[in-house]
Amino acid sequence: MSPATASRTRWRLLVGVLVALVALSAAAVGGLYWLDDRFRHPEPDSGRPGAWMSVEANEVSLFTRMAIPAQADDIRWGYQKGFQDDFAVLAFRIPQAGLDAFQGRLHVSSWSESKYIESVDLNGFQHIGAPDPSNASPLLCGGYISPGTAKNVATRICVAPRPDGTSQVWVSAFHTP
Known part of the structure; x- marks a missing residue:
């Protein structure tokens, strides 16, 4: 060569x-x-952290420690498995006439007008196809912590009137140490 x-x-x-x-x-x-x-x-229902799980509305209601009113309409919900803390969102409409009674049953100590919604909440509401609460005005928000046996649950609620005579309710909850 x-x-x-x-x-x-x-x-x-x-x-x-x-x-x-x-x-x-x-x-x-x-x-x-x-x-x-x-x-x-992660794939839905995989059970891995970050996966959205298929659960019933009553399970989300139990997690958020908020009963869905009987007169609620357009109920949407979601439950996301977390690495340490799970997360749930719930959205529905109720007649404007029943808003005061609904708010009176909640453990919220004070309601305040808000323009800021946590991004994790917005992502959850977007995932379930609920209206965007950051576009609602006036938007009243409040929250409470429910003690639990293993973990506490922090629940945030926002309410806004709609032009059709109903009120939109957004609920988000997560475990907290």
Whole structure:
């Protein structure tokens, strides 16, 4: 074999090895991206942290420690499994005439007008297809903590009137140490 042929053969081998390394690196990066996406967005009902679970409205009502009024309409709910603390959202409409009685049954010490809604709550309400509370005005919010056997539950409630004579209610709750 001539020196020129040997040099070309080594050069081709080097280029082939480099191409294989680049392809393997691209496959590894793609695989890591896929794994990262799977961990960030777990399959529903997988039981993994961050997964939205299929539960009944009464289970979410028990978790939030808030009874859904009998006259409630357009009830939407969701329950997300957490790493340490679970999270639940509930949204419904009630007739404007029943709003005072509804608010009177809650353990909220004071209601205040709010413009800011926690991003985790907004994501939860968006997930269940509820109206966006940050667009409602006036928006009255309050909250309470319910003691539990293992953990306490912090519940936030926001209420806003609607043009159709009803009030929209948004509820979010999470375990708290």
